Amino acid sequence: MSALRVRGLSAVAGRKIILGMSGGVDSSVAAYLLKQQGAQLEGVFMRNWDAANERGECPGDQDWRDVQAVDFVREYWTRVFAKTIDDYANGHTPNPDIACNREIKFGALVDRCVQGDAWLATGHYARIACDAGDVPYLLRGVDSNKDQSYYLSDVKQSQLARAIFPLGSMDKSEVRAIARAHKLTTANKAESMGICFVGKRPEYIPQHPGEVVSLGGRVLGQHQGIFSWTVGQRAGICAGSEKWFVVGKDIPNNKIYVVPGTTHPALFATKVTVANWHWIGDRRPEAVANGRLVSAQIRYRQQPDTCRVAFDSNDGDSTVHFVRPQRAPAPGQYIVLYDGDCCLGCGVIQTSPLGVASLG
Numbered sequence: 001m002s003a004l005r006v007r008g009l010s011a012v013a014g015r016k017i018i019l020g021m022s023g024g025v026d027s028s029v030a031a032y033l034l035k036q037q038g039a040q041l042e043g044v045f046m047r048n049w050d051a052a053n054e055r056g057e058c059p060g061d062q063d064w065r066d067v068q069a070v071d072f073v074r075e076y077w078t079r080v081f082a083k084t085i086d087d088y089a090n091g092h093t094p095n096p097d098i099a100c101n102r103e104i105k106f107g108a109l110v111d112r113c114v115q116g117d118a119w120l121a122t123g124h125y126a127r128i129a130c131d132a133g134d135v136p137y138l139l140r141g142v143d144s145n146k147d148q149s150y151y152l153s154d155v156k157q158s159q160l161a162r163a164i165f166p167l168g169s170m171d172k173s174e175v176r177a178i179a180r181a182h183k184l185t186t187a188n189k190a191e192s193m194g195i196c197f198v199g200k201r202p203e204y205i206p207q208h209p210g211e212v213v214s215l216g217g218r219v220l221g222q223h224q225g226i227f228s229w230t231v232g233q234r235a236g237i238c239a240g241s242e243k244w245f246v247v248g249k250d251i252p253n254n255k256i257y258v259v260p261g262t263t264h265p266a267l268f269a270t271k272v273t274v275a276n277w278h279w280i281g282d283r284r285p286e287a288v289a290n291g292r293l294v295s296a297q298i299r300y301r302q303q304p305d306t307c308r309v310a311f312d313s314n315d316g317d318s319t320v321h322f323v324r325p326q327r328a329p330a331p332g333q334y335i336v337l338y339d340g341d342c343c344l345g346c347g348v349i350q351t352s353p354l355g356v357a358s359l360g
């Protein structure tokens, strides 16, 4: 990789830019900045969820009246939501936000709305940098508290080639200050909650009560449905003076295994099995192929940790060996790899700390 140059806002002057506008402060400041740089700007609000069906109202209608609203309810349902529900039902911990970026914002939205030599812009905190041959790479946003490259790790270089993240080199506090200075109505709006609400919707997943069991096999309580529990999460069990935490799920037998104490050794693993790797570039990155030390996050907003990837087969199953033990890797969670600030891609964790397949 030759020296990288960050794609700055000046690249948009005179260019047609389709900006995803969510109704929050980030995308409205992005709109302001793009306009200021002379972009030919068009805003698109994606309606991904048919709230009207549930409550007889649609909050999307009032959020943005002055941007084009495009309906992606069907795409969202089939390409993100259905898979998320399947994952939950199989006891995995899905990440619908990653799927939404890949399938909807950088998928259906681009296909439907970003034509010709137009680019897509979003208010994500991440950066795109190009090498001497104009090949784009995904970099972390400079605000380490807001960096969203984790959520973008499943997009392709070809999608980054036609994208820009106007806020990637800014801190959130600067973004809010711009919004206030220009009296944008979104200036003091709270952060949006993404679609994590999916996990709190038991009506979409059949509930089957089952046992909560210690590693020694003692039944400590009942759960109301295995899908809503994730490895590492506190289990509401009253047994002794310690708090109990989920360490594994036995899907066929509908049991949740728990251990006492948030730092119980069984919650930690120095290696995880990972499949379904996706590389942002068109092949396995050189750092990974050569078995160099890289860093990884197994969840959003986690301190990255040093690791090495060992492949069992060509881009198939692999084991990621960490230098320090990781707390609570969970099947279905994305592991995202970085070489310095450069996001290399992601894979899907297959094992829980117990490492026993039947314990999910």
Ligand SMILES: Nc1ncnc2c1ncn2[C@@H]1O[C@H](COP(=O)(O)OP(=O)(O)OP(=O)(O)O)[C@@H](O)[C@H]1O
Pocket (backbone or CB within 6 Å): 019, 020, 021, 022, 023, 024, 025, 026, 027, 028, 044, 045, 046, 047, 048, 105, 121, 122, 123, 124, 191, 192, 193, 194
């Ligand atoms: N419903 C939507 N329609 C169009 N674009 C969207 C929508 N939701 C999110 N986006 C785009 O994706 C970006 C990141 O989405 P995310 O949900 O993380 O937003 P956010 O950090 O809360 O940003 P904002 O403050 O703009 O809501 C947004 O800044 C916006 O550009």
